[in-house]
Amino acid sequence: MTAPPHETRPRNTGRALPDTxxxxxxxxxxxxxxxxxxxxxxxxxxxxxxxxxxxxxxxxxxxxxxxxxxxxxxxxxxxxxxxxxxxxxxxSDRGPAGIGAEIGVDHLAVCAVDLRGAVRARAVRHGGNRGRAPGPVLEDLTALIHRVVAEAERAELWPAGLAVAVPGLVAGDGRTVVRAPNLDWLDTDLGGLLPADWPLTVDNEANFGALAELWLVDGTPRDFLHVSAEIGIGAAIVVDGDLLRGARGFAGELGHVPVRPDGPACACGGRGCLERYAGEEAVSRAAGVEPRGDTVRLLQERAEGGDEGVRAALRDAGTALGIALTGAVNLLDPETVVLGGALAGLSPWLLPSLEAELTGRTTGPACPVTVSGLGSEGPLLGAAHSVVRAVLDDPASVAGRS
Amino acid sequence: MTAPPHETRPRNTGRALPDTxxxxxxxxxxxxxxxxxxxxxxxxxxxxxxxxxxxxxxxxxxxxxxxxxxxxxxxxxxxxxxxxxxxxxxxSDRGPAGIGAEIGVDHLAVCAVDLRGAVRARAVRHGGNRGRAPGPVLEDLTALIHRVVAEAERAELWPAGLAVAVPGLVAGDGRTVVRAPNLDWLDTDLGGLLPADWPLTVDNEANFGALAELWLVDGTPRDFLHVSAEIGIGAAIVVDGDLLRGARGFAGELGHVPVRPDGPACACGGRGCLERYAGEEAVSRAAGVEPRGDTVRLLQERAEGGDEGVRAALRDAGTALGIALTGAVNLLDPETVVLGGALAGLSPWLLPSLEAELTGRTTGPACPVTVSGLGSEGPLLGAAHSVVRAVLDDPASVAGRS
DNA sequence: TTAATTTGTCAACGGCCATGACGAATAGGC
DNA sequence: GCCTATTCGTCATGGCCGTTGACAAATTAA
Structure with a gap:
């Protein structure tokens, strides 16, 4: 018998298992x-x-x-x-382990997390990946993975799956990178370039970062907006403890929300997108800083040092962020907004103007804005934990192995 | 035993019933x-x-x-x-029936829908409710309900529940109207003012309209944005066949998304909100029309008649809508955007400029915009069908009755 | 008329959790 | 030290629910 033409399952069952x-x-x-x-x-x-x-x-x-x-x-x-x-x-701390990996613009990282949530092995490789072809990068990553897996196995752990966080859009199949601007990758299927020994998931680093926030930070609500700026400016939308991915999997493109409809043209085809005000390139230009590998750290140092030009640029970026977030908060009614990724480090100079916009444009209690406590570790931890959560959510799926 | 301190149920079960x-x-x-x-x-x-x-x-x-x-x-x-x-x-067409009711600004309506989805009884009362106190309005509504229920019972149907669509924000309890600007109601618990013979649900008319679209119009995807303009401009966000309500139940406030951050002040405290460009009041002012009970119909007639001032006002409103929807589409990645409510009738003059903004501000294929086929019937039908869906989704809940 | 096929039902069975009872292991009272 | 109350883990039994396999009923095709 083939699949039924309509949806015949009642709503409540959701993705639940067969009712047997x-x-x-x-x-x-x-x-x-x-x-x-x-x-x-x-x-x-x-x-x-x-x-x-x-x-x-x-x-x-x-x-x-x-x-x-x-x-x-x-x-x-x-x-x-x-x-x-x-x-x-x-x-058990000698059972399955989640292997998380992160492809960053200037580093690669892999870690193994056991069922208790403890990081049991990790490996990092510093070095820029901007513009490197997928092949060599994934060779390096595979080497790190094998090192971490070997270390995990010495601790009597066995890998239950591999989750990779990438700085770009990922297709609905959970394997293909559609577009990673900061790496210059287009339509790259990571499935063929990574070890096939374990189930593989690939997802946007902003999504994994938001999940890390949800799972690892006490007090995180089940409905929140996680904003991060690594690739442009992305927002991960968490609804009832689950990621909102959208019909094509491209939800959360906060960077191209119009902030000033007649503003400067953007590469996306629009005008006055948030990225033109709060994106890495726009901010560094406004601050009079030359964009380079780790612009964010540079901005942070200058701002800490009291550079008024940088601070003003960040204030303006915060204002633009506040405008875009006002729209997002009106649409989504999240319980909180969390600033993660690069924004977390810059938050001292972004927050005041951001919150001013947000509270000024809302009646009643404004949506509180907090800063991620995980820093740049979020995506990597979120990836590894996503594997662990999958095991916790359906232990039978791994019961056969060992 | 009291409730456990943490959430101990695995994610996948969702709202599923006890695993017994x-x-x-x-x-x-x-x-x-x-x-x-x-x-x-x-x-x-x-x-x-x-x-x-x-x-x-x-x-x-x-x-x-x-x-x-x-x-x-x-x-x-x-x-x-x-x-x-x-x-x-x-x-069965002689079993339970869903009773839907609608409190409109200038009418009341009630209908009964059987399990097959057919409307089996209906009653309408024309007359403005703007500024009337909740008591008298709900008395009138109760009279209509009793008439419809009597007619349904003559057809051997029995009411399984009552769902009421209101033009305002509804609290999370599903009974209390927090704010209905066009009625001038504030914090009104409808539970005490309506017959208590059946389970009661109260919800925003935009939400019910979106559900009607989802359930009754063939080809409606499971992820879409339903925009309607009765109270201000509201959007119902449907994600995977379910309404996105937000942490406080206030999601979908499209009307206060900033369109021009330095634009005219809005009652919400912000500046340049969508409502200041595409709201009923703003559009009629721009068109040189005096706002009255059924401004929308008037605008429609004038536009059909070729009134260039009205058409220009609607074009501008479409542009503003397009800007706000660009942001929403970027955030939510819906499969389509549906214009419903008053916007459906005005769509011939709104759509061109709206779509121009939306496609102009997006790379790749733009999100298609369609017009609701249900017209003004959406909220009423959605309300009645919500009761029917509840029965279909859990027949055991009504098995005892008859 | 016969063979083949599909439907609806029944009895027996197996998986799964609930019930109730039991031995085991502890604290507290005498 | 001994007895009782309490809680834990386990076992045998039973009830609920879907599956299996078989059978009569009802139809088409030969």
Whole structure:
């Protein structure tokens, strides 16, 4: 039988698994693992109370997760209250690992994160990649990956997947880089150029950065806007704890939101786009700084040093950002706006004018703007954690391996 | 046991029901009903083939749905191919009905829609409501509701819920109107002023209009932007077949997206908001028309009559809309933009300049802009159908009643 | 009339969680 | 030191639910 012509599944099921008993089992495995992962060491009884299953059911689920190497038994708990003490369970630190990789404009980085969320291995290679062909860059990256994987394997971890953060737009297939302006890459399928030993995901670094914020920073709401400026100015939109990708996967192009409709022409075909006011090139020109490899650091140093020209340029960029974000906040009603990537370091000089625009243009309480605490680590960590989350969300998918 | 401190459910489950056997049954009931609803009369075997369950399982599910009055047996099918002919099943037209209501600035409307999607009863009351207190308006509305319900009941339908579309912002509780500028209502809980005989939902008319577009117009994609102008200018954002509501439920405020950051001051506190260029008041002023009850119709007549001043005003409004939508499209990457509400009637004069901005400011294929086919019926139909969809999505929720 | 095919149903079965009972392991009271 | 209350983990049993396999019914094709 072929696929039905219409959508015949009810809305609520979403991407849920088939509504079969195995699907139910699968989801319950995930709930048990999630519960232990989120709330530290826990006894079987503790898990049962939290997720609403019986102790007996949790026992069989836990057995399965232990056999799969995802949970570990720590032995008897310190008895805090009367009654037989439970046997503490933890997520294993010798099970699957998420391998995250980042292709930056002037560096490559790879790391391995275990199920507990700890970084267990990492490798970095400094050096500009602007204009280098994909082949050599990915050869270098593959070398780093193999080094990190080897180190992870010495720690009895095994890679459950590879996620790569790139500074550019990624097609819906999750493998092809459509356009990476700062690398000069066009329509490059990374799948053929990277080791095929593990499931591969490729995504925009802004998206991974936003997910890192969501997963790793306490207090991050489930609806927020994560703005970063590495490639132009990108926004990752998180709705109910999930990335909003858009119909073609190109959502979040904040850089080309019109700020002054009659402003200077932009490469995108429009006029007065945000990038012409707050993009790296525009800001450095306004600041009288010659663009180079790490312009951002230079700007930051000059601003810290009190260079009034640089500060004024950043103030103006903040104003433009505030105008564009006013539109975005009106449309999306996020709980917060988070400045990440290069913007985080420059925030002391961007924020005042940005917030002035945002509050001045809104009635009622303005949307709070915060600065990412992860700094430039976000995309790499987000990539590695995305693999870990995939395992936590469906442990059965890796139960067969080891 | 109290609620767990963290979110311990894996992401994929979304709003899914508890992962129990009854939950599975519930979802499968929904899948069967959905399947019959979407693909016309179908035999049990046909349903089984489509949703991937066995004929035996479908049989018991169908029995339950028939007992609940949601499905009907039509008798033997016309045998098209060899083999015993199946017994055709249809969604019942004597089961639950969705009651939709609309509070417009100058009319009230109520209708009843059966499970098949047919409008089975309706009532309208013309007359302006601008500035009337909520009490009298809702009394009038209640009278219309009772009339429609009585008519539906004569057709052996029973109301499964009441959904009310209002021209204003609605709080997250789905009952309270936070602000309805054109009615002059503030923080009004409609729950206490409407019949409490059925589950009540209150939502923005733009949201219901967008849902109507999604559910009733063939070819509507699952990711689109629905722009309407009744209260200011609102956009309903549909992502993967679901409304994007935002953290506070206020998403879609397109009217206050900055179009010219140094433009005229707006009541919202900002400057140069879209509403100052394309809002009803701004357009009628630019056109030299005195605002009154049904300004939109007046503008439409004048434009049709060839009034160059009105046409120029609408062109300018289209330009402003195009600028604001460029920002929205860049952020959200929708598959299409749909003009609904009052904008649909004015589209002949808005579209050219709107599309010129949109295509001129984008590289690659521009996001297509279409005009709603539902006209002013959208919100009312969307409201009624939202109740019907709720039944289709979880038939067990109404199985007890009748 | 016979063979082939498809439908709807039934009985038996297997997977999965709930129920209830049990031994094990602890704290507190005497 | 001993007994009771409490909690933990496990086991056997049962109920719910979809699957499997078989069968009668109803149709077409030969």
């Amino acid at each position: 008993q195995q699907g139910m089992r699968r989801r319950n495995l995930a709930r048990v693992l999630h519960s232990v992962s989120a709330e530290g060491p826990l006894s079987r009884a503790g898990v049962a109370a939290r997720i609403g299953l019986t102790r007996a059911a949790v026992s069989t689920l836990v057995d399965e997760l232990i056999r799969a190497g995802l949970l570990e038994e720590l032995g008897p708990e310190r008895p805090a209250r009367v009654g037989r003490p439970g046997s503490a369970l933890t997520v | 056997q009854q939950g599975m049954r519930r979802r499968n009931l929904a899948r069967v009903l959905h399947s019959v609803s979407a693909e016309g009369p179908l035999s049990r075997a046909g349903v089984a083939a489509r949703i991937g369950l066995t004929r035996a399982a479908v049989s018991t599910l169908v029995d339950e749905l028939i007992r609940a009055g949601l499905l009907e047996e039509l008798g033997p099918e016309r045998p098209a191919r060899v083999g015993r002919p199946g017994s055709a099943l249809t969604v």
